[in-house]
Amino acid sequence: MPGPSTQAVIFDIGGVLLDGDTPMPGAVAALARCHRANIPFLLLTNTTRRSHADLHLALQRAGLDISSAQLLTPARAAAAWLAAHHARGLLLVHPGLMADFAEVDAQPIGQSVDMAFSSASTHHPQWAVVVGDAGEFFTYHALTAAFRALMAGAALLSLSDSRYFHTLGGLSLDAGPFVRLLEVAAGVTSIALGKPGAGFFQQAIAQLGIAAAHITLVGDDLHSDVLGASAAGLQTILVQTGKYQPSDADQLPLGAMLAADVMTAVDQILTG
Numbered sequence: 001m002p003g004p005s006t007q008a009v010i011f012d013i014g015g016v017l018l019d020g021d022t023p024m025p026g027a028v029a030a031l032a033r034c035h036r037a038n039i040p041f042l043l044l045t046n047t048t049r050r051s052h053a054d055l056h057l058a059l060q061r062a063g064l065d066i067s068s069a070q071l072l073t074p075a076r077a078a079a080a081w082l083a084a085h086h087a088r089g090l091l092l093v094h095p096g097l098m099a100d101f102a103e104v105d106a107q108p109i110g111q112s113v114d115m116a117f118s119s120a121s122t123h124h125p126q127w128a129v130v131v132g133d134a135g136e137f138f139t140y141h142a143l144t145a146a147f148r149a150l151m152a153g154a155a156l157l158s159l160s161d162s163r164y165f166h167t168l169g170g171l172s173l174d175a176g177p178f179v180r181l182l183e184v185a186a187g188v189t190s191i192a193l194g195k196p197g198a199g200f201f202q203q204a205i206a207q208l209g210i211a212a213a214h215i216t217l218v219g220d221d222l223h224s225d226v227l228g229a230s231a232a233g234l235q236t237i238l239v240q241t242g243k244y245q246p247s248d249a250d251q252l253p254l255g256a257m258l259a260a261d262v263m264t265a266v267d268q269i270l271t272g
Helices: 027-036 052-061 074-084 095-101 112-118 140-151 176-186 198-208 222-231 246-251 262-271
Strands: 008-011 041-044 088-092 106-108 127-131 155-158 164-167 170-173 215-219 235-239 257-259
Touching: 008 198, 008 262, 027 262, 041 198, 052 095, 074 088, 074 095, 074 127, 074 198, 088 095, 088 140, 127 140, 127 176, 140 176, 155 176, 198 215, 198 222, 215 222, 215 262, 222 235, 235 262, 257 262
Parallel strands: 008 041, 008 215, 088 106, 088 127, 127 155, 215 235, 235 257
Antiparallel strands: 164 170
16 A cells, blocks of 8 residues: 555646536645655646646646646646647647646637648648547537548647536546547557556656556546556546546556545555
8 A cells, every 4th residue: 555665756736636616625735745755746637628728827826835847737748748849739728728728839720721621632741630628629520620631630639538527516437438439430549648548657757767566646537547546557546536537446457546635645654
């Protein structure tokens, strides 16, 4: 179980540290305790409705003491993927995320340039459809434009495979179901750049510089957080806040722990 062998922690944000822009009970104290214990930690999120800078500011305003470098987001990972593959991005994302793609060749889905896919020309650079939580911008027009691009050979980048997330109004659809829709319609397989994609966890492991077996993830999502992290070799704690459902407890992988909230999770990590 998480305890003395834990040398670093990865926290999810929504439902664990924040509820909207409000800190979850015990969140500020939990991070402060990690600081006092000299336990390095990162924040790994599938949040894709706001830019890295906006999310970092929200965390600071909520009293959570983290640096920009401690926050890892899938949009940053997608921008790096586009740059590394010399690809042009067609963005099916929330407008609040656009700032994270300012330094790469990318534009919102559905603009006239999409019609280039009707041509068999090989002079166009590689394209990639990037799908995040677009919210109300998941329109039929936008989804059809994404589908047509995929049918013409574009790659599909998923910023989040999460099925839903918790808001003050209740559970809301996340990007995952829309990624599955496009996969089925176009007969393609997405490249997962957010959780539970192995690459996202490997990025965090590499940044911490600690073996996966000595890192504990604390999250509220059984599938994206706990199962994804377990597959990457991390220890895991599922908190009973945020999107947690009682049935999740029956599906925990071997060795995973339950905790009432993030402060309780940190107590388990530090005291065993």
